[in-house]
Amino acid sequence: MLRHLCLVIFLLFAYATNAQVPTTEIDTVGVDQDSLSKTRFIKQLGNGYFPTQFLDIDLRYLVKFNQYEGFRTGLGGVTNDAFSAKYRINSYVVYGFRDHRFKYRIGGGFRVNAPTNTWINLSYTDDLQETGSSDFITDKRFFSFFEPRLLNINLFHKYITKAVSVEHSISYHLLSETELAISKIDPTYDYLYRLDGIDYKNWHVSTAKIALQWSPYSTYEVKANDAIVEKEDGYPKFTLQLTKSFKDVVKGDFNFFKTDFRAIHKFKYNEQSFTEATLTTNIAFGDAPLSHLYHAYPNNVNKPTIIKRFSVAGINSFETMFFNEFFSDRLATLQLKHYVKPFDIGKRFKPQLVLISRFALGNMNNIARHQNIDFNTLDRGFSEAGLEINKLLFGFGLSFAYRYGAYHLPTFEDNLALKFTFNISL
Known part of the structure; x- marks a missing residue:
């Protein structure tokens, strides 16, 4: 189960960070859209997410430290509306270097109304x-x-x-x-x-x-x-x-x-x-x-x-x-x-x-x-x-x-x- 979770998160991360949207015409309101994009980016970053096209990477799981695990590092995230407005995947996997143990969450949801x-x-x-x-x-x-x-x-x-x-x-x-x-x-x-x-x-x-x-x-x-x-x-x-x-x-x-x-x-x-x-x-x-x-x-x-x-x-x-x-x-x-x-x-x-x-x-x-x-x-x-x-x-x-x-x-x-x-x- 953990192996599958790691694979899913890796694929989502790779796809979200590398996917590109082709530009087919000149956007006459490009400046305004760029401003809105920057505002959303800063807001998401302040909420603890690094937004990409389909996946918002959860910054809480990158690096932490406590007395039991020592350093704890990993990767997690939640899919956004560009992925789907009705379904979402919310998962993470981390590793503690002192207790030598993986921790993880496999989660998701669907909107009914x-x-x-x-x-x-x-x-x-x-x-x-x-x-x-x-x-x-x-x-x-x-x-x-x-x-x-x-x-x-x-x-x-x-x-x-x-x-x-x-x-x-x-x-x-x-x-x-x-x-x-x-x-x-x-x-x-x-x-x-x-x-x-x-x-x-x-x-x-x-x-x-x-x-x-x-x-x-x-x-x-x-x-x-x-x-x-x-x-x-x-x-x-x-x-x-x-x-x-x-x-x-x-x-x-x-x-x-x-x-x-x-x-x-x-x-x-x-x-x-x-x-x-x-x-x-x-x-x-x-x-x-x-x-x-x-x-x-x-x-x-x-x-x-x-x-x-x-x-x-x-x-x-x-x-x-x-x-x-x-x-x-x-x-x-x-x-x-x-x-x-x-x-x-x-x-x-x-x-x-x-x-x-x-x-x-x-x-x-x-x-x-x-x-x-x-x-x-x-x-x-x-x-x-x-x-x-x-x-x-x-x-x-x-x-x-x-x-x-x-x-x-x-x-x-x-x-x-x-x-x-x-x-x-x-």
């Missing part, structure tokens, strides 16, 4: 996921040219997932996705989940998910191919996801229920100064192993001095919270970021100050079920505050954060985080 942008998707994925992370399936795209947290993550679990999903636009402002999936989970670290006298080293989960994404104040437009495109971001934005795991359904080992919610609001004062607030709540009921619980996206490595902990700050991560320090089955986080108007020092030198406050509150039932791993809960509330000075040089800046409150550490230096930032936009 253009006005509501309704797609039915099928996929088979064999890959890794960070333990404690939680994604919304309606977030089809999150791309950053550089993912700083990934460098220091060491707690992963392998998963093999077969899934079928349905995407549907209930309205321009309300998107939905439903997914049925069966997964085999195998932690890469020494962990056992003890339930009813049985120690599970690996397990199967059979899940049903439904997610809703509501953007009541965004504006949209309909393209010539009936595609619905967001023209302008509007705030607030809301996302709700419900997950149910079924025991004894297609080998499912556990019964649990999860509800995840996120609200994002932006308070604009002028074109260049605003405050962004992000509230998330996550709750898991029932018999959920650590792979399906939550952390608050920590980004501080477990090293003794501030210099050895020097790394790159994340986008929405807790910079003074150590990796694997806290896990929760009930978690709420609030992040406030105030962007000050950039300092107009020079034509190409306009650094920007960002003031940041982050809060997290969580807890966990049945901690004793999680064997061979030590962690704390967030029942007393975690707090940190800091600032960033971005875009000092080639997109790089500096970040400073301080940990205070109930989880303030005895040694002053252990409460500090000093890091680079990296911000670039197209």
Whole structure:
């Protein structure tokens, strides 16, 4: 199966990058078309794709690094409307040089209704996921040219997932996705989940998910191919996801229920100064192993001095919270970021100050079920505050954060985080 996937991706890549469209007549609006083509190219690049004639190459899979795989490199992509407006192929293959293992996804879909942008998707994925992370399936795209947290993550679990999903636009402002999936989970670290006298080293989960994404104040437009495109971001934005795991359904080992919610609001004062607030709540009921619980996206490595902990700050991560320090089955986080108007020092030198406050509150039932791993809960509330000075040089800046409150550490230096930032936009 992997050999066939590699062949398909290679042929698509070769065809997309080498195919040419013959020119038979002079285009009187060539300049305008060229401008539109450049605009589309830059937009796609900013979304993490390198567009070619029939295939948009996914830049997320080119090169990455983490503590388990070492360097991870590969190739992936999704076919575009020039290939077909009704069918798409979305696949990738990567290789980890430290664990010496291929990971891949074979996926595709077909559109059943253009006005509501309704797609039915099928996929088979064999890959890794960070333990404690939680994604919304309606977030089809999150791309950053550089993912700083990934460098220091060491707690992963392998998963093999077969899934079928349905995407549907209930309205321009309300998107939905439903997914049925069966997964085999195998932690890469020494962990056992003890339930009813049985120690599970690996397990199967059979899940049903439904997610809703509501953007009541965004504006949209309909393209010539009936595609619905967001023209302008509007705030607030809301996302709700419900997950149910079924025991004894297609080998499912556990019964649990999860509800995840996120609200994002932006308070604009002028074109260049605003405050962004992000509230998330996550709750898991029932018999959920650590792979399906939550952390608050920590980004501080477990090293003794501030210099050895020097790394790159994340986008929405807790910079003074150590990796694997806290896990929760009930978690709420609030992040406030105030962007000050950039300092107009020079034509190409306009650094920007960002003031940041982050809060997290969580807890966990049945901690004793999680064997061979030590962690704390967030029942007393975690707090940190800091600032960033971005875009000092080639997109790089500096970040400073301080940990205070109930989880303030005895040694002053252990409460500090000093890091680079990296911000670039197209």
